[in-house]
Amino acid sequence: MNDKNLIEVKLLNKTFTKKVGRHLFNRKVIPVHAVNNVSFEVKKGETLGIIGESGCGKTTTARMLLRLQKETSGEIYFKGTDLCKLNEKQTAKFRSNMQMIFQDPYDTLNPGMRIIDILMEPINAHLKGLSHKEKKAMVKESIEAIDLKPAERFIYRYPHELSGGQRQRIAIARSIILEPDFIAADEPTSMLDVSVRAGILNLLLKLKEKMGLTMMFITHDLTTASYMCDRIAVMYQGEIVEIGTTQEVINYPSHPYTRALVSVVTDLNHFIDNRERIILDGEVDATMEKKGCIFVNRCPFKEEHCEHHSPDFIQKEENHFVACSCLDKVPAGLPKEQIFDKKPVS
Template sequence: MSKENLIEVKNLNKTFTKKVGRHFFNRKNVPIHAVNNISIEIKKGETLGIIGESGCGKTTTARMLLRLQKETHGEILFNGTDLCKLNERETSKFLPNMQMIFQDPYDTLNPGMRVVDLLMEPINAHMKGISHNEKIEIIKESIEAIDLKPAERFMYRYPHELSGGQRQRIAIARAIILKPDFIAADEPTSMLDVSVRAGILNLLLKLKKQMGLTMLFITHDLTTASYMCDRIAVMYQGEVVEVGNTEKIIRNPSHPYTRALVSVVTDLNHFIENRDRIILDGEVDATIEKKGCIFVHRCPFREEHCFHDPPSLVTQQGDHQVACSCLDKIPSGLPKDQSLQQQNSHSI
């Protein structure tokens, strides 16, 4: 494992099963590859963004990294230790260094507990041997770190007495209270009003700088990704199809799927709502066993071998990687003032 990397993921896979069939007694289990043999690296101190359609495996990946979900197979190296080989007791020693900020602040916080009690839980679980007064001071420090001052005004409130932005700040305080090295943020602003989103994003950037955090940032919004992330990984149907520097991904994407996303939308929620208009050729069906490229039925640049030979991530320039065997056919850059639909009737 490279000394530059905090996390290395190797051939990580998560397979669920779905019952298919009209009649109860004739139904059979079909595998659903939520995450399909992905390999990514997260460097110390960087923010890696993951973008892709809803259901492509972004959240499942984050939950496996945080050990909230068990993988089917693969390796997750955290500072050189393979978390997948640890038992529950051994894993618990790493949990203070790995925290998650969930999407919905309304569901994240127990409505029957005060803020002080919510923040006391991780302290009681992982910081034994300190006095109650010391715990209160740690809680006050965490609340003021998320720009809710003075802390006494907020720590004895219940979640329903806070605004949506304040609730998400408390969720962030709970994530940083143990001073972790790594935080996974799963669309932390998608449930908030537009007026408070910038404040939350700037808070995360400030905390990252002050605490030296390494982050995994999941988002639908390409504008947010360009603002928050040093590098971006693009996922499609459980696989990473492109990884690279944020500016390179946004301004000059290589993979046909990434080109489609960037050329038509900045917000992937809009992409999902207009999927039939944007990518017309082919349907997404996770129950179909893929033999070749996962994007082949919707790709405007496909060739015959794409139906049989699955591409692997290949390094292009620097640390920019693309999983496509037809890159020589794809023009560089994006067309001005036109989508891929005007280039090829098979796609956008």
């Protein structure tokens, strides 16, 4: 394992099953490929963004990293240890060092518990030798770290007595109270009012800098990813199709799916010029057999071989990789606003 990496993921797979058919006792069971041969690394101190439309496997990937779901196959190395080979007791020792911020704070905070009791839970689970006074001091410190001051005003409230933004801040406080090395944030602002989203994002950036956190930031919003992330991995139908630095992926999107995502974002003016909007035809189907390129049914550049051969990653720049067999169909030096002038291949 590279010493610069905190996490390394190798050929990670997660397959679910679902039953289809009208007859209750004669239904066909088909596989659903939620995550398919995903490999990547998360460097120490960086924020890796995972972007893609709903159902692409972003959250499932994060939940497997945090051991909230078991993988079908693959390897997940955290500080050199393969988490997939650990039993429950061994895994528990790593939980204090890996935390997750979920999408909806109200669903993840017990409505019948006070804030102080909610934040005491991880302390009681992992730091059993501390006195009640020491634990309470840790709770107050974590609440003030998320800019809810003074802490005494909040620790005896219940979740329903807080605003949505305050609840998410409490969820963040719970994730940092044990001072972990790694946090996965699963669309932490998507359930919040627009007026409070920037405050939550800036809080996460401040905590990352102050605590030296390594983060995975999951979102379907390319604008948010551009603001938060050092690198971006683009997922489509359970696979990573492009990964690179934020500037490279947004300024020079190379996979047809990434280009389509970038083309419909209107407020990335800091990163890109205006581009022609690209609307993809077709729908995502995670149950389809993986015979060739997963994007073939929606790709405007597809060729016959794309139907039968899965593309390998091609290195565009030092840290920019793309899984596409048709990159040569876009002439070098083509102005960015003209990338999608080509007609789809019939």
